[in-house]
Amino acid sequence: MSHPSLLQKTALAFFAMLGLNAAQAAELSVGQPAPDFTLSDQNGKPQQLSAYQGQWVILYFYPKDDTPGCTKEACSFRDDIMHIKALGARVLGISLDSATSHAEFAEKHGLPFPLLADAEATVSKTYGAYWSLGPLSLARRHTFIIDPAGHIVKIYRKVDPDTHSKDVITSLKSLQKPVS
Secondary structure (H helix, E strand, O other), X not given: OOOOOXXXXXXXXXXXXXXXXOOXXXXXXXXXXXXXXXXXXXXXXXXXXXXXXXXXXXXXXXXXXXXXHHHHHHHHHHHOHHXXXXXXXXXXXXXXXXXXXXXXXXXXXXXXXOEEEOOXXXXXXXXXXXEEEOOEEEEOOOEEEEOOOOEEEEEEOOOOOOOHHHHHHHHHHHHHOOOO
8 A cells, every 4th residue: 555645644644734634525506495503602502503493693714713804804894793783684704613712712702693504514514514624624714694484695715804794785685686
């Protein structure tokens, strides 16, 4: 049995960084029902996606509590929360961090929405947001807008933490316009 060469190992690491690993679930697409899940939030309270049926949901995955990009993204959602709620939407953040880490992050930055602990990466894998390289694993910065019927209506696979909240609000307004 031959061992992978340095070039092969490097290529595998590169593809893994891009999220192109074979273990990752097939990517979800617009129009599909959003897979249901139950995860604990920063207060230890179980949050089930299906409990939000009848509301718009912004389900955003992020790599790590209290890191620069993740803090910008979370604080932008915080700052825009009244606009988001006025559109009938709720925000749910998910990372692989613990509920304790989420509680500290939420308290430090006054985050008024649930941060869900996906320590086993089950939900991140289901939504194609899981990334790993050796011992390092985290949720990739992906966002899903889910309509009141529970279907995925918009997917962001590339997110700019500086403008993401505004981009999501723009999308929500567009998605909610009546079809003429």
